[in-house]
Amino acid sequence: MTLFSCADESAHYGFSVSMLLQQYRDQLRWTDDGVVELGTGDATAIADVVAGLPELRVRSFDISASSVAAARANIAARGVADRYTVELGDFFEGADSAGGLPVSTVIANPPYIPAPDGDILMPELWGGVHGNDLVLRLLKAGYTNVLVAVPSYSDPGGTVRTATDLGYRVANFLAMGLDYGRYSSEPRVRAHIRALCAEGRGWSGEDGYMVAVALFTQDPDIPGDRSAQLLRALKLPG
Numbered sequence: 001m002t003l004f005s006c007a008d009e010s011a012h013y014g015f016s017v018s019m020l021l022q023q024y025r026d027q028l029r030w031t032d033d034g035v036v037e038l039g040t041g042d043a044t045a046i047a048d049v050v051a052g053l054p055e056l057r058v059r060s061f062d063i064s065a066s067s068v069a070a071a072r073a074n075i076a077a078r079g080v081a082d083r084y085t086v087e088l089g090d091f092f093e094g095a096d097s098a099g100g101l102p103v104s105t106v107i108a109n110p111p112y113i114p115a116p117d118g119d120i121l122m123p124e125l126w127g128g129v130h131g132n133d134l135v136l137r138l139l140k141a142g143y144t145n146v147l148v149a150v151p152s153y154s155d156p157g158g159t160v161r162t163a164t165d166l167g168y169r170v171a172n173f174l175a176m177g178l179d180y181g182r183y184s185s186e187p188r189v190r191a192h193i194r195a196l197c198a199e200g201r202g203w204s205g206e207d208g209y210m211v212a213v214a215l216f217t218q219d220p221d222i223p224g225d226r227s228a229q230l231l232r233a234l235k236l237p238g
């Protein structure tokens, strides 16, 4: 089974993307350029966002064939296939290949499960040893705006430090507590998360963790920096 399924997490991702896109509509210019997405999953969260924002176009990629099949069906069922397209393949190989105008905003609820290796329940969700490999790659990929989910146990401090070094600020974010789901509950993953938190690379409670969907930006027209607030919002006692 290689289809990601976590209703609460996907709903938070979709709601947060919708709110941040609308709040920063003028600066992000998504009505002109559209956005690209790493990791479609079953597409339901963002298909609803696209349905609610008639000027939004999303070009999405997923490496899981079953996700792409489910996503295409869900997108068609919501009547937004003309504005939400899905391609099978690695985002980092596909997103720049289209030619045309460069897109300045990427959205993602990326794979963020930390584990010693990819031998986990759904290998496509492996985020590297610290869980933030994919976010770091997105920050280094040259997008002006990276609107991305940041979990409390996947070295968020390292993510924010790298973002700052690359000239990003946290414009804003929406944070929510989540119960451990089937992917983070795997005993091997739980033990690894505990070890990461013990060495100061994140925070996690006994039963749950925090996720924030944050807008990292290099755009001088978007003022302020909520990086410190983001880290405080993700902080849970171990």
Ligand SMILES: C[S@@+](CC[C@H](N)C(=O)[O-])C[C@H]1O[C@@H](n2cnc3c(N)ncnc32)[C@H](O)[C@@H]1O
Pocket: 004, 009, 010, 013, 038, 039, 040, 041, 042, 043, 045, 061, 062, 063, 064, 067, 089, 090, 091, 092, 108, 109, 110, 111, 112, 124, 125
């Ligand atoms: C946490 S799921 C999120 C799915 C969906 N956006 C949601 O929130 O419901 C991450 C998705 O990223 C996909 N993925 C992992 N690595 C990828 C890559 N390099 N390029 C594109 N998709 C990738 C996985 O197959 C998975 O479907």
